[in-house]
Amino acid sequence: MSSVKSRKDDASSSIFQQVPGIIQEGFFKVNQDLVFTEVNDVLCQITGFTRDEILGTNLDTFLPHSLADSRSKEMKNMVREGGKGTLQWRSRSGKVKKFFHDRNRLV
Numbered sequence: 131m132s133s134v135k136s137r138k139d140d141a142s143s144s145i146f147q148q149v150p151g152i153i154q155e156g157f158f159k160v161n162q163d164l165v166f167t168e169v170n171d172v173l174c175q176i177t178g179f180t181r182d183e184i185l186g187t188n189l190d191t192f193l194p195h196s197l198a199d200s201r202s203k204e205m206k207n208m209v210r211e212g213g214k215g216t217l218q219w220r221s222r223s224g225k226v227k228k229f230f231h232d233r234n235r236l237v
Contacts, residue, residue: 156229164189164206176229178222192219194226 156173160166169184177184177192184192189209193202197218208215208231217231 158184160189160209162210164209177219177227194218194220196226 156176157168157170158166158173159168165186165188166184169181171181174181174184179192189206190202193205197205205215205217207213209217214230214232217229219227219229221227
């Protein structure tokens with residue numbers, strides 16, 4: 131299982147810029163509408179999507195189509211509220227990948 135971390139607070143921007151050189155984990159920032167505003171290169175590599183394909187796109191775009199509505203809502207709430215857990219992501223190839231999500235700490 132790969133690791134994905136998200137950050138929503140603007141204060142983390144300077145740290146976010148440094149993350150790719152410090153650790154090899156996928157990081158992203160979303161706004162309140164779950165639209166991606168920042169991603170790092172590692173997230174792009176492990177999902178198979180380019181930065182341009184992810185930025186400005188809603189999280190729904192990358193959730194597996196086969197998810198039950200309740201599980202999809204649960205994952206979106208986890209990202210929005212900063213919880214920990216498993217986030218399923220549909221990669222470019224269509225394969226569903228599972229990532230550990232924990233936006234409350236930078237490792």
